[in-house]
Amino acid sequence: MKNIVVIGGGMLGLSISLELSDHGVNVTNVFPRTGDTLSASRAAGAMLGAFGELSADDGAEEMAEFDFRLSAQRYYPAWLARVRERSGARVSQVEGTIIIANNQGARDRDCIRRMEQEAVLRGEPAEWIEPSDVPGLKPSPVHAPALCLHLKNEHAVNSGELLDAMELALGRCNTYRHLDKSVLRASPDGLSWAVALSDGTTLVADAVVLANGSRSLECLDPSLVEDAALPALSFGKGVSCLISGGPAIAHTIRTPNRTFACGIHLVPRPESGELYLGATNFTGVDEMAERKVQPGELHGLFDEAIHQINTDIRTSRIEQIRVGFRPIAAFKRPLVGQTRVPNLYIATGTYRNGVLMAPLVAAMIASELGLCVSPYQGNPFSVLTEQKQNGWDVERLLDVGVRDLVAFIQEPRSPLPYSRARELETYLRTLLQAAVYQDASGESLHAMIQSRLKEAPFNETVHKLFYEVGDQARKPAAETAEV
Numbered sequence: 001m002k003n004i005v006v007i008g009g010g011m012l013g014l015s016i017s018l019e020l021s022d023h024g025v026n027v028t029n030v031f032p033r034t035g036d037t038l039s040a041s042r043a044a045g046a047m048l049g050a051f052g053e054l055s056a057d058d059g060a061e062e063m064a065e066f067d068f069r070l071s072a073q074r075y076y077p078a079w080l081a082r083v084r085e086r087s088g089a090r091v092s093q094v095e096g097t098i099i100i101a102n103n104q105g106a107r108d109r110d111c112i113r114r115m116e117q118e119a120v121l122r123g124e125p126a127e128w129i130e131p132s133d134v135p136g137l138k139p140s141p142v143h144a145p146a147l148c149l150h151l152k153n154e155h156a157v158n159s160g161e162l163l164d165a166m167e168l169a170l171g172r173c174n175t176y177r178h179l180d181k182s183v184l185r186a187s188p189d190g191l192s193w194a195v196a197l198s199d200g201t202t203l204v205a206d207a208v209v210l211a212n213g214s215r216s217l218e219c220l221d222p223s224l225v226e227d228a229a230l231p232a233l234s235f236g237k238g239v240s241c242l243i244s245g246g247p248a249i250a251h252t253i254r255t256p257n258r259t260f261a262c263g264i265h266l267v268p269r270p271e272s273g274e275l276y277l278g279a280t281n282f283t284g285v286d287e288m289a290e291r292k293v294q295p296g297e298l299h300g301l302f303d304e305a306i307h308q309i310n311t312d313i314r315t316s317r318i319e320q321i322r323v324g325f326r327p328i329a330a331f332k333r334p335l336v337g338q339t340r341v342p343n344l345y346i347a348t349g350t351y352r353n354g355v356l357m358a359p360l361v362a363a364m365i366a367s368e369l370g371l372c373v374s375p376y377q378g379n380p381f382s383v384l385t386e387q388k389q390n391g392w393d394v395e396r397l398l399d400v401g402v403r404d405l406v407a408f409i410q411e412p413r414s415p416l417p418y419s420r421a422r423e424l425e426t427y428l429r430t431l432l433q434a435a436v437y438q439d440a441s442g443e444s445l446h447a448m449i450q451s452r453l454k455e456a457p458f459n460e461t462v463h464k465l466f467y468e469v470g471d472q473a474r475k476p477a478a479e480t481a482e483v
């Protein structure tokens with residue numbers, strides 16, 4: 001393959017362009033530099049989090065991704081050194097992450113313990129430390145963390161500097177050219193590809209790599225998406241901020257993942273004296289409709305950071321607010337490598353971990369193009385294999401989803417009294433299961449609710465049903481149920 005078009009100029013597009021150019025391929029990298037403010041890569045806190053992204057419920061599918069993340073984390077230092085050397089540019093890195101677990105996160109303690117166990121198993125440093133020994137940690141007393149874990153090898157980079165450095169390195173490479181345009185359509189033409197651009201011109205290439213984030217499928221005709229057996233893409237909108245005049249912190253401080261998002265985190269940017277504060281997560285499919293920031297998103301972000309990390313954040317100054325769209329594919333599984341359509345490759349679906357994964361993904365793409373031996377054995381994210389929902393059966397999806405939903409309902413500061421959060425979980429899960437499955441337990445629930453409402457037709461019955469529905473919680477018979 002001599003001429004390859006790489007679509008996208010985020011972490012994925014640039015890492016892949018760099019890798020392919022290094023192997024002597026003529027790369028035409030198409031992405032709009034001007035006016036594109038929605039790149040996930042530029043909005044990212046860019047934590048290189050293998051362990052910090054673990055959740056207590058992670059099953060086989062997530063652990064396969066975790067293994068990849070850990071390899072990507074170990075691959076990073078040499079790769080980053082190469083980018084720095086090739087570009088001659090600064091790419092700042094903050095060493096180490098402190099994970100904090102408090103009572104605000106329903107599963108914080110389970111998550112942090114899982115992180116520690118997995119780190120010990122894999123010979124990575126993980127040390128319990130006293131909250132008072134964490135530089136810059138000063139939460140409201142009611143939100144004091146119960147546990148703090150120092151992950152010394154879990155760093156963060158400045159993603160803006162990194163992207164700029166990659167562009168500089170690529171600019172020095174005579175097998176690379178950037179076109180400041182958008183791709184409208186990529187279509188096969190025999191074994192070659194015709195790539196139609198926004199200025200009306202068309203490129204001809206031997207292969208195309210789709211690496212334009214959450215919009216990676218928009219350049220293909222829908223019939224081609226089907227031929228390539230590519231699952232639909234959506235996004236997780238993320239809002240983050242840069243603040244100045246905040247407290248001095250030495251390492252990244254973050255909570256575990258919570259309520260459909262990556263927890264609250266503060267990443268120091270010593271090079272500018274600023275702090276990065278992230279991040280929200282809300283899924284959707286229409287980037288243009290969601291490109292603006294909602295006050296509620298900022299409210300949630302700052303409420304958590306001020307109360308759970310450092311109360312002095314309230315007197316800092318907001319320097320920048322960013323929005324980015326994390327690419328998500330079915331089962332939250334990345335999509336990497338050759339597709340079923342000849343000479344069409346994809347690298348996306350990296351969701352919350354694209355900055356970390358990009359360099360290793362780029363090496364895998366180069367290896368699938370026959371340019372090198374992959375530093376990672378196998379491809380857990382291949383789109384050639386059948387997309388299985390390992391570890392994400394409907395039962396588990398409802399379980400984890402309802403639990404996170406109930407936690408989300410209580411954010412940022414309205415915890416439910418008594419045991420109502422757990423009761424609400426049971427209630428919602430039971431109703432949702434009855435709605436999803438067509439089986440005997442759904443029918444008996446339906447009959448029970450009907451008969452109660454008939455027996456006692458007044459609103460107080462709904463209160464009673466809150467408990468009675470919970471008592472009817474389904475037995476684990478879902479495997480045999482029809483969905």
Ligand SMILES: Cc1cc2nc3c(=O)[nH]c(=O)nc-3n(C[C@H](O)[C@H](O)[C@H](O)COP(=O)(O)OP(=O)(O)OC[C@H]3O[C@@H](n4cnc5c(N)ncnc54)[C@H](O)[C@@H]3O)c2cc1C
Nearest residue numbers: 009010011012040041046047183213238324353354355356
């Ligand atoms: C708030 C936030 C925090 C995050 N924190 C972390 C973190 O701490 N650690 C981590 O590893 N990951 C993090 N992520 C996730 C990570 O940023 C993403 O997984 C990763 O950046 C995705 O990179 P990408 O190159 O695929 O997409 P993007 O960065 O979104 O880039 C897409 C590129 O494609 C271009 N493009 C789009 N359409 C076209 C077209 N038609 N033609 C040409 N070009 C096109 C765009 O202009 C852009 O250059 C975070 C994301 C967000 C939003």
